[in-house]
Amino acid sequence: MNDIVQDLAGTVDAVCARHADPGEGWNPRLWDELERVGVTLLPVPEERGGAGADLATTAEVLRVLGRHAAAVPLAETALLAGWLLAEAGADVPSGPLTAALAGPDVALRQNAGGGWTLTGTLPRVPWARHAEGVAVLVDGRTAFVPRGGYEVGEGANLAGEPRDTVHLRDAAPAQVLASSATAQEFRERAALGRAALMAGAMETATDLAVRYAGERVQFGRPLARFQAVQQHLAEMAGETLLATVAAQAAAAEGTGFAIAAAKAAASEAAGTVCRLAHQVHGAIGFTDEHGLRHATTRLWAWRDECGNEAEWGEALGARAVDAGTGGLWPLITAGGDL
Structure with a gap:
């Protein structure tokens, strides 16, 4: 670990020590502080709104968050949703995000007017109820459905972290982009x-x-x-x-x-x-x-x-x-x- 990564990890550790509350299912105060520090989109390219860091740096920050039992979806935002959107050529919005891999019951269809609809169920999506949107990898495309475009059935894992069922009922994605992600x-x-x-x-x-x-x-x-x-x-x-x-x-x-x-x-x-x-x-x-x-x-x-x-x-x-x-x-x- 070089000095820059060590300093960054130390900064995140100090932020978590001040704001982390593992008893909460979601910690918006900690998320806001992490956004201010600039780590919530750490591995996303700078031209897409991120910091352009490598996976090794991101993993060190996640290790600090795991140490503090931080109730924030940084892995889902930085490693998954941010990656899917940036890889497809889209700018990544601020705020907590989540992502899911579409199963066989999820269908992406284009209508006669050129618009898209996404239908199906995504089980156990981390932090869906708190996310600003969900990025779905489906049929060689990344579809981004913002908050309000889907219904959430609340669930949790053993630690009480949100693992929600996302119901897509002819949802209209804000973006549907070709993706090379697998x-x-x-x-x-x-x-x-x-x-x-x-x-x-x-x-x-x-x-x-x-x-x-x-x-x-x-x-x-x-x-x-x-x-x-x-x-x-x-x-x-x-x-x-x-x-x-x-x-x-x-x-x-x-x-x-x-x-x-x-x-x-x-x-x-x-x-x-x-x-x-x-x-x-x-x-x-x-x-x-x-x-x-x-x-x-x-x-x-x-x-x-x-x-x-x-x-x-x-x-x-x-x-x-x-x-x-x-x-x-x-x-x-x-x-x-x-």
């Missing part, structure tokens, strides 16, 4: 965002466990002096570091192989970190007011979102088989696609 690229960028957020949440869970073990006295000495607890803390630290390095490598490489490895590693590590964090706390930390549950419930939810460890592990295995005996080692060491 469904696989969409899934990979979504997975990269989750991997980076998970790395930050694991840091918080580990830090809380270390602090509690140092403060809690049992049988006349701190928990941190018991060998079994020390082993738990060491395992948590190792899994957290593995997830962090994997996410950083994936963001730097930007390739499908590296992203698949990062999401598989992060999802696998999340189970271990959550289990041990609550064990160290003596099985407490589940109540709303306890900081640990804001990290662990997000980890349990994000573990399955955008593909769990089994799905991405299967994708890694398929790539390894395709590479063959002669291509496997170069594939692993280069971290890229053949």
Whole structure:
């Protein structure tokens, strides 16, 4: 991490420390501050309204947000909706956005007058009720439907973050643009965002466990002096570091192989970190007011979102088989696609 990225991450960390409230389902004050800092469209090209940063910088900011359990849709806005619109040649509007990959029941039709209608249902769209609009990748096009152009059935993940059903009833998109983005690229960028957020949440869970073990006295000495607890803390630290390095490598490489490895590693590590964090706390930390549950419930939810460890592990295995005996080692060491 260079000095510029480190300073940016430090700025975002300070903003989150002042404004983050993980107990809220949506934090507009934090979003406004992040917009003021200029990170909400971080990887979007400057000519389209963004900052023109790379994926590695964006991943570091997401890791900070994951550390603070920040209730804002930066991954959906910056990595997905902003990318879809900019890639299709459109300027990206300000405000929180979200994005979705159209399923087989979503139809985009052009009428006789040249206008477009979008019909169907988009399940579990993150932050849809708070977004200024949703960018939908459908049939080789990006369709942007602004707020008010769709109905929302409210839902949530385990952490209480909005995961809404978007009902499109002959919605009239504000823009329909030809797109070269693919469904696989969409899934990979979504997975990269989750991997980076998970790395930050694991840091918080580990830090809380270390602090509690140092403060809690049992049988006349701190928990941190018991060998079994020390082993738990060491395992948590190792899994957290593995997830962090994997996410950083994936963001730097930007390739499908590296992203698949990062999401598989992060999802696998999340189970271990959550289990041990609550064990160290003596099985407490589940109540709303306890900081640990804001990290662990997000980890349990994000573990399955955008593909769990089994799905991405299967994708890694398929790539390894395709590479063959002669291509496997170069594939692993280069971290890229053949």
